[in-house]
Amino acid sequence: MRILITNDDGVDAPGIAIMADIARALSDDVWIVAPDGNQSGAGHRFTLGRELALEQRGSRRFAVVGGSPADCVVAGMTHILGDHPADLVLSGVNAGQNLGDIVHCSGTAAGAREGALQGAIGIAMSQAIDYEKSPNIDWASSIHHGADVVSAILKAKGNHDVFYNVNFPACAPEDVTGIAAVPHQRFSRSAFRYYPSDNSGGFYVAIPETPKPLDPKADFEVLRSQYCITVTPFALQQTEPSAISQLSGLVLFPAERS
Template sequence: MRILITNDDGVDAPGIAIMVDIAAALSDDVWIVAPDGNQSGAGHRFTLGRELSIEERGPRRFTVIGGSPADCVVAGMTHVLADRPADLVLSGVNAGQNLGDIVHCSGTAAGAREGALQGAIGIAMSQAIDYERSHAVDWSNSIRFGTDVVRAILAARGQDDVFYNVNFPVCSPNDVAGIAAVPHQRFSRSAFRYYPSDKDGEFFVAIPETPMPLDSNADFEVLRRRNTITVTPFALQQTEKTALQRLAGLSLSPAGQS
């Protein structure tokens, strides 16, 4: 199995080294194509209309200067590995959880999504942080369970048109309750808000609080309250079928009529 690794924290981030160890337990054909710097929140952005460059950092290790995770997967699958694209794209391990609607803007998730769009199996992996206590990352659960999680997904998957989003809880490995396939948390509103800066007239786009209420069976609460590794499959075909049927009778009024 040929594996391509990317992330959104940058090619030198500690999480990518953990992902290399996860991949090395699965295959001896492992490649890295990752951004040269932090691309958190980049989502599925492509760098269009501006030239990019690839720098080789070592054997099977490349970085895209100024590129997003999606740029890196495209460069990896269609250029670096053009002779035989990867079978599996692993994105992460991200420093911090990617849950609920926040996945829509996640560069980590986008790396796995673009991998799946390119024809590979795409798996995004994130290590949760308890931000109320500290911003430090304890990678223990990613290290202990990462390879087993990938193996479990590979064993259970069918021909579904999806990519997978995985989150590891904040707890001792001995306290991990197991692994569960769960839906993502659909928030009651966007989690992102205007957040004023200390500098007059300036502001941040931030997540000052989690929108409530939360579904006890969705990824956010299962990860946080049950100490469970969460796996969520996201569909690549995003058309909402019920709405499509409801709109099937759409028509335009003849000119001049209201």
């Protein structure tokens, strides 16, 4: 199995080294193509109309200067790996959880999504942080369970047009209660808000609080309250069939205008 690794924290981030160890437990054909710096929140952005550059940082290890995770997967799958693109694209391990509607802007998720769109199996992986206890990240759960989680998904995946979003709980490996396939938390509104800066006229876009209520069976609460590794499959076909049916009677010119 040929594996391509990317992330949105940058090619030198500690999480990508952990992901490389996870991948090498599964295969000896592992490649890394990642942004040269932090691209958190980049989503599925492509760098169009602006030249990018590849830097080789070691054996089978490349950085895309100024590039997004999606750029990196494209460069890896369609150029670096030549006529033998990866069978599996692993994105992460992200420093911090990617849950609920936040996945829509996640560069980590986008790496796995683009991998799946390129024909590989795409899996995004994130290590949760319990910010109430400490801002520091403990990677132990993802280090201990990462390879087993990937193997479990590969064994059970079936023939679905999806990519997978995995989150590891912020707890010791022995406290992990299991692994669960769960839906993502659909928030009541966007989690992102205007957040004022201390500088006059300045502001941030931030997540000052989690929108409530939370579904106890969705990824956010299953990860946080149950200390369970969550796996959420996201469909690549995003069309809502029921909305198509509801819109089937659309007319361009109402009858009263004819």
